[in-house]
Each structure stands twice: as C-alpha cells, then as structure tokens.
Amino acid sequence: MPHFVYxxxxxxxxxxxxxxxxxxxxxxxxxxxxxxxxxKCVAKYCGNVTEVGAHVRDDDDKRIVWIVPFCQYHNKRPSSEPIELKDAVTLCGGSMTIDCA
Known part of the structure; x- marks a missing residue:
C-alpha cells in the first residue's frame, strides 16, 4: 500500500x-x-543523495510532524503535493522539544 507524506x-x-x-x-x-x-532520498523512485531532514505530515494523521531523509528537490515540493515514500521508510517524530539522545 502506498505511503504518502506532505x-x-x-x-x-x-x-x-x-x-x-x-x-x-x-x-x-x-x-x-x-x-x-x-x-539516497526516501521518496519513491528518487535516486538523489540524502541532504536534509525534511519536516512532513503523514497522509494518515496530518496532526503529527515527522522527519524523513530527503534530497533538496523533494524537500522543496509544495505542501499540497503528496510525496510517495519508498517501502519500509521509518518516520521520526519532529518535535523540537523531543530529546532523542
């Protein structure tokens, strides 16, 4: 099943x-x-090098902010454009107050 983020x-x-x-x-x-x-960027069909931790919202729950490894191209896509992720991509919570250490 496809997994989309914004x-x-x-x-x-x-x-x-x-x-x-x-x-x-x-x-x-x-x-x-x-x-x-x-x-490589985790956007499906993308072969560009990972450059940034992008802030995204999941298609299933748009209330939570997540971080995913993207290239600059996918990081600059409009917020209205769904981006399909490669299979088995792990999202990480993107709250500035979470200390992941």
Missing part, C-alpha cells in the same frame, strides 16, 4: 534541540530511529 511550509527556522551533536534534523532522525542514514 512537506510542511515555513520550517527552515526550526532547529533540533537534541543534547548531542550533530544538532541537525538528519542527526535527529538517525538517533530517533536507531537506523543508519540512507544514502
């Missing part, structure tokens, strides 16, 4: 508040999921 607009000023480095959203995703950062 970018959030206006999140560039949000900073990861984790107590350990790197204090990036990609570092947050790695620590929060316990997984190694994927080399």
């Amino acid at each position: 970018n959030l607009d206006g999140t560039s000023s949000r900073k990861c508040q984790c107590s350990v480095t790197p204090k990036t959203w990609l570092g947050h995703w790695e620590r929060g999921t316990g997984l190694a950062l994927p080399v």
